[in-house]
Amino acid sequence: MKILSIPTLAHDASICILENGIITFYKMEERYSRKKHDLRFDCILELLSQENHKHFDKIIISSHFLDDYTYSIEKIKNKIKNLSYDELIIESEIHHLYHAYCGFYNSGYEEAICFSVDASGAILSNGEIEIETVYCLNKNSKETQLYQITREFNTKEKEKEYYAKIDWKKLSVGEKFCATSADFGYNPIDGAGKVMGLAQYKNHKNKLQHPYNTKEWKQRC
Numbered sequence: 001m002k003i004l005s006i007p008t009l010a011h012d013a014s015i016c017i018l019e020n021g022i023i024t025f026y027k028m029e030e031r032y033s034r035k036k037h038d039l040r041f042d043c044i045l046e047l048l049s050q051e052n053h054k055h056f057d058k059i060i061i062s063s064h065f066l067d068d069y070t071y072s073i074e075k076i077k078n079k080i081k082n083l084s085y086d087e088l089i090i091e092s093e094i095h096h097l098y099h100a101y102c103g104f105y106n107s108g109y110e111e112a113i114c115f116s117v118d119a120s121g122a123i124l125s126n127g128e129i130e131i132e133t134v135y136c137l138n139k140n141s142k143e144t145q146l147y148q149i150t151r152e153f154n155t156k157e158k159e160k161e162y163y164a165k166i167d168w169k170k171l172s173v174g175e176k177f178c179a180t181s182a183d184f185g186y187n188p189i190d191g192a193g194k195v196m197g198l199a200q201y202k203n204h205k206n207k208l209q210h211p212y213n214t215k216e217w218k219q220r221c
Contacts, residue, residue, distance in 0.1 A: 095121035
């Protein structure tokens with residue numbers, strides 16, 4: 001069984017091949033384009049043909065329910081038109097669950113409680129976004145969601161207004177990640193993930209300057 005996975009996120013495009021339960025190919029666009037958080041698939045899809053990956057039993061595309069928020073399904077289908085497959089699966093993104101499984105399978109445990117605080121996870125079908133989610137994961141059974149905080153999805157401008165007005169002490173842990181990322185100069189919607197994965201690229205060095213010693217920051221902490 002050979003499966004190609006394509007997550008259509010708002011940043012950090014990547015693809016992965018799973019062959020009989022083993023990851024044999026994993027590439028991120030930014031490593032080849034040298035553009036931090038690149039959401040295109042141009043370089044990594046070209047690598048598939050160069051390494052003779054042309055046919056798959058399944059191609060799985062995960063996506064927001066808002067097609068216009070990132071790549072639409074039709075755009076992705078067009079990009080993979082030179083690939084052949086037996087089955088194409090379109091699934092809704094469960095962003096926090098992906099984070100939880102990534103940590104879980106690198107932990108070495110058979111069972112674990114996983115707490116994801118990405119601050120702005122998947123855009124859910126009800127129009128809200130994930131803020132915090134807790135899962136119980138087990139290698140021998142399906143995951144169980146134990147707890148979740150969600151909030152209405154807003155535009156970047158409305159998100160900035162929200163964090164500018166709200167009392168810091170009333171924020172959840174996930175929202176504090178989000179608010180802190182805004183202090184670094186990133187937008188609140190996807191900034192938390194960018195701060196957590198910040199690489200030392202030249203055009204991002206200015207983001208590392210932060211007034212930790214200000215009175216306001218000390219009051220927050």
